[in-house]
Amino acid sequence: MTRPPGPLTARRRYATACALYWLPLGLAVTPLVLLFTERGIPLPAIAGFFVAHSLTAAALELPTGGLSDVVGRRPVLAAAGLLNLAAFTLQGLGTAPWVLTLGMALMGAARALSSGPTEAWYVDTVQAHSGPDADLRTGLARGDAASSAALAAGTLLGGALPWLLARVPDLAAGPGREASGPVIPLAVPPLAAAVIEIAFVLYVLTALPEPPRPPRPPGTQRSLLRGIPATVAEGLRLGGRDVLVRRVLFGAAAAGSALATIELLTPGRAAALTGAPESGAMLFAALACAGFVCSAVGSQLAPRAARLAGGGERAVLLGLGVAAGGLLLLAVGAGTDLTGPVPSLLAAGGYGLVYLGLGTAGPNENDLLHRRVPAAGRATALSVQSLALQLTGALSGMAAGSMTPGPLPWLPALAALVAAAFLWGIRRSGTVPADPDGPAPQRSADQRRLRVTDGGTP
Structure with a gap:
């Protein structure tokens, strides 16, 4: 058997694996909506593709959550890569709606499988070499940085490639240009x-x-599967009996609604603004990259926002309010004429504010959640939080795709953000008790964004 690497080598390989995983996702997702549109698929059907992705990821997240603990990290990650390979191939070559639906569902299954094994491999390897007190934070931070860089690079490349290839005469005018x-x-x-x-x-x-x-022991997989309904029920009971956890779940649902709506509607808006799908993909890639930056800035500002606002709960309220303001600008911009600088400024400003606000709210919500929930129930709470985001995102995407273009498709997500902010503002739940086990690692801002498009919990 191959000897596990030392901590420094493990850190480098962990960062490389993170980058290799997220780079193709950023690359493929950027032109996806416009690609489906070019194939003659109407927007409601495209929304259905994303619903298939979200529901598959949500349905499989809990069953696959402990799979890598049973069969190992490496085979689960390899299976996720193979599923993504099949999904991207179907998305790139498929033209029939059922083929594209299958491709999106396979990508959702891959996301459910890949949720956690890479990080678990790194932690296992370092602790096996240096003991349970080994430093993990540096390597985890490096993995987050590699993921963010890969997402940004993949997004820009995914927008630039169609734009450049459309300028090649043979490709732009050949028979392959037909839908x-x-x-x-x-x-x-x-x-x-x-x-x-x-x-x-x-x-x-x-x-x-x-x-x-x-x-x-024998039968671990069977007992794991039998325990899934109890895990879901316990997570739902936790949200039912604790007002703060319930607010966190509503906040996650509102974020899922906003992100799903943006990722469905913005590419078409960008293509209409530029006049061509390839240049629209390039514009959307630039917006998405800017969204990563705004989300990262919001995450960096989250502790300061909590200090200035007088607590984490007020910081969540502030972040959700900023995101709601950004979505309102996007709705207003969608109701204006495409000509002139005003719609572009409204769209860019609104897009940035949504990600800035959610980036500020997310770490404060997770900090409150980790301090409220005991260590034994933390994974359950995070799984239910991810399910709330995915399921609400699926429903919001379906609703937005079925509405007439204009400001109306943006309103359900806007209402969800306003309602979530209202729940955080009507009555503060008091001081959150400290978690004796200490804070848990938080997700990177860029990975939080892809939980809708790519499904699952990073």
């Missing part, structure tokens, strides 16, 4: 993402040897 043709410039990013997934799978199989783990 029925499988290879058009917008299809290149998901196909390139499929190639990168091959590299990801090979890297996982060769560079992530697992340290020895204690054998599990």
Whole structure:
């Protein structure tokens, strides 16, 4: 058996695995809505594709949550890579709605499988080498930084490739330009993402040897599956009996609604603004990259916002309010004429405010959640939080896709953000008790954004 690497090597391999996982996702997701539109798929059907993705990820998240504990980190990660490989290939070449639906569902299944095994491999490896008191924070931070950089690079590349290829005369004017043709410039990013997934799978199989783990008793998988309904029920009971946890869940649901609506409607708006799908993909890529930056800035400002606002709960209220203001600007911009600088400024400002506000609210919500929930129930609470985000995102995407274009499709998500902010503002729940186990690691801002488009909990 291959010997597990030391801490420094494990840190480098962990960061590389994170980058290889997130790069193809950023690459493929950027032109996806416009690609489906070019294939002649109406927006309500495209919303249905994203619903299939979100529901698959939500349905499989709890069943697969402990799978890597049973069969190992490496095979689960490799399986996730293979599923993404199939998903990106179907998205890039498929033209029939059922093929595209299958591709989105496979991507949701891959996201459910990949939720956590990479980080778990890093923690297992470092603790096996240096003991339970080994420093983990530096490596985890480096993995988050690698993920953020890969997402930003993939997003920009996913928008730039179709824009550049559309300027090649043979590609721009050839028969593949027809909506029925499988290879058009917008299809290149998901196909390139499929190639990168091959590299990801090979890297996982060769560079992530697992340290020895204690054998599990027979029947572990069966007992894990039998315990899933009880896990969900306990998470729901937790939200029912604790007002603060319930507010966190409502906040996650509102964030899912806002993110799903933005990711569904903004690409078409960008294409209408620029006059061509390829240039629209480029504009959306720039907006998405700016969203990463705004979300990261909001996360960095989250502790300061809590100090200035007088507590984490008021900081969540402030963040959700800023996000609601941004969504209102997007709705107003969608109701104006596309010509002139005003719609562009409204769209860009609103887009940035949504991600800035959610970036500020997210860490404060998670801090309150980790301090309220005991260590034994933390994973359950986070799973239910992710389910709330995914399911609400699916419903919001379906609603937005079925409405007439204009400001109306933005209103359900805006109402969700306003309602969540109202719940945080009507009555403060008092001082949150300190968690004796200490704070848990938080997700990166960029990964929080992709929980809707890509499903699951990073």
